[in-house]
Amino acid sequence: MRADMPQCDVASPARTMQRLFDSLTQQLGTAWKPTVLRPRRGHAYRCRCGRPVFFRNSLCLACHTELGFDPERGTLLPLVPGPFVSTWMEAAAATNGASADVPLYTRCANYDSAAGCNWLLPLAAPAAGRSPQLLCRACRLNRMIPNQAEEAGREAWAKIELAKRRLVAQLLALGLPVASKLSEDPQRGIAFDFLADQPGARVMTGHGGGIITLNIEEADDAVRERNRAELHEPYRTLLGHLRHEVGHYYWDRLVDGTPWLESFRTLFGDERASYSEALRRNYEQGPPHDWVDHYISGYASSHPWEDWAETWSHYLHITDTLETALGFGLDASDVELESEPFGADALETAFDPEATKFLAFISAWVELSALLNELSRSMGQPDLCPFVLSRTVVRKLHFVHRVVRGQGAG
Known part of the structure; x- marks a missing residue:
C-alpha cells in the first residue's frame, strides 16, 4: 500500500x-x-570444513568456524580472526595468500543485538569528515x-x-x-x-x-x-x-x-x-x-x-x-x-x-x-x-x- x-x-x-x-x-x-x-552441489554456501551452511548462519555448527555474509560479493564466508581486535579475514584467502594482502572485515554493529546480523563491512578508513560506518x-x-x-x-x-x-x-x-x-x-x-x-x-x-x-x-x-x-x-x-x-x-x-x-x-x-x-x-x-x-x-x-x-x-x-x-x-x-x-x-x-x-x-x-x-x-x-x-x-x-x-x- x-x-x-x-x-x-x-x-x-x-x-x-x-x-x-x-x-x-x-x-x-x-x-x-x-x-x-x-554431481549435486548441495547449497551454494559451504564452510571450509565442507559442510553446507546457510544465508542466516554466523557459525558453522560442525567445526565452529565463524561465518559472515559479504553483501558486495553476495556470498557467505568462513572467517578467521584478523590481525586487529574485532577484525576478520576470509579463511580461504588467509590460507592461500600473504596476510598483508587479504581484505579485512568487521562485523555489523547489530551482530550482538536481537537482530543477530551476520553481515560484514570492509575495514576501510572513513571519508574525510565522516565517522566510520558501523552498520552493514x-x-x-x-x-x-x-x-x-x-x-x-x-x-x-x-x-x-x-x-x-x-x-x-x-x-x-x-x-x-x-x-x-x-x-x-x-x-x-x-x-x-x-x-x-x-x-x-x-x-x-x-x-x-x-x-x-x-x-x-x-x-x-x-x-x-x-x-x-x-x-x-x-x-x-x-x-x-x-x-x-x-x-x-x-x-x-x-x-x-x-x-x-x-x-x-x-x-x-x-x-x-x-x-x-x-x-x-x-x-x-x-x-x-x-x-x-x-x-x-x-x-x-x-x-x-x-x-x-x-x-x-x-x-x-x-x-x-x-x-x-x-x-x-x-x-x-x-x-x-x-x-x-x-x-x-x-x-x-x-x-x-x-x-x-x-x-x-x-x-x-x-x-x-x-x-x-x-x-x-x-x-x-x-x-x-x-x-x-x-x-x-x-x-x-x-x-x-x-x-x-x-x-x-x-
Whole structure:
C-alpha cells in the first residue's frame, strides 16, 4: 500500500551490476535441463570444513568456524580472526595468500543485538569528515525499530531483519540502487520504520517518499495468519510484505517520470486514477470475477500501483526461488511435468534481445512451482505457490524484468 504519491527525480543508479539474472539464466541453460547428470552441489554456501551452511548462519555448527555474509560479493564466508581486535579475514584467502594482502572485515554493529546480523563491512578508513560506518548495507537502512526493552519487540525485530536481509541481498545482486535515506542518499534513498500499534493509533503497512513502514504484528505468525484469512489472501509473509512495499519505492525511482511510464500505463493502467477510491472499491466489492486472467493476485486488480507492486514482488519470488533450487542441485530431470510453454506472444515487447532467456526463466518457474505445490500437498498443506501465470501476467513480469535490467534508462 502506498502512503502518498511522491515524485522522484530520475538519475543513473549508483550500481550497474547485473549479475544475478545473468548467472541464473546461464545456469538454467546448462543445469536446469542437463544433457548429462551432474554431481549435486548441495547449497551454494559451504564452510571450509565442507559442510553446507546457510544465508542466516554466523557459525558453522560442525567445526565452529565463524561465518559472515559479504553483501558486495553476495556470498557467505568462513572467517578467521584478523590481525586487529574485532577484525576478520576470509579463511580461504588467509590460507592461500600473504596476510598483508587479504581484505579485512568487521562485523555489523547489530551482530550482538536481537537482530543477530551476520553481515560484514570492509575495514576501510572513513571519508574525510565522516565517522566510520558501523552498520552493514542492510542495517543502515533502518530508521525506527521495535522497542528493544520489550521481549516482544526483540522477537519481532529478529524475524523482520532476517526477511529484510534476504530482500536487500537480492536487490543488490540484481544491481538495483540500494542506499540509505538516512546516511547516503536523503533525496532518493530508502529507509524502514518497524512500528507497533499505539492506543488510538493504528500502524498501516505501506510506502511513502522512500520510507517503508511495517506493522510489527506481521512478525507474529498467528496474527499474520488471521489477517491473511480475514482478507481472503492465499499468501502473506514478512518477506512478501517487504518485496511488495519496496516495489512501490522502485516504481517511484525507476518508472515515474521516465520513458518507461507510457509503456507502464499501456500495460498496467493509468496510475492517476484515484488511489483511495480504488482501494475503497476493492475492499467493498472485491476483485472482478475474471481477475485471474489479468492479474497475479486479486489485490493487484485494485489499482495500477498495486498491480505493479504485486507483479514486482512475484518477480523477486521467482528469481530467489529458482536460484535456491539451482543452488541445491535441483534440475528439470527431477520434474515430470508436461506444460505448454509460453511463447513470444506473452512478451511485453518482441524487441527484447533477452526474450529467449526470459521465456526459459518463466518456463523453469512453471515447472518448479508445480513440483513445490505437489510436495506441499503431500504434506497435507496448502499450495506453496498459490498463483497462476496467465499470458497477461507474464507480459507484466517481462516489463518488470526489463525495468530491472534497464535501471530506468528507458
